[in-house]
Amino acid sequence: SQRLAAQLIDLAATVDHTAQIEFVPTHQELAMMINSSRETVTRTLRTLQVRGIVKRQGNVLVIVNLRTLEALAKGEAKD
DSSP: OHHHHHHHHHHOEEETTEEEESSOOOHHHHHHHHTOOHHHHHHHHHHHHHTTSEEEETTEEEESOHHHHHHHHTTOSOO
């Protein structure tokens, strides 16, 4: 989850004071980017959504809680 969090931050752009990814790669593409499996990416993204850190709005992935995602990317937050 640490590598996925870091990758999501790298892909994010700020739009209207909100960090978001407008063209979200597929779970398989994200898995290849971070050298992981599609299943792991799917599980981790679902966990991030349940915890309210990210949310889907159509084809856009909105980062609701950037600080928590950054802490996760640094290994400072629990999965």
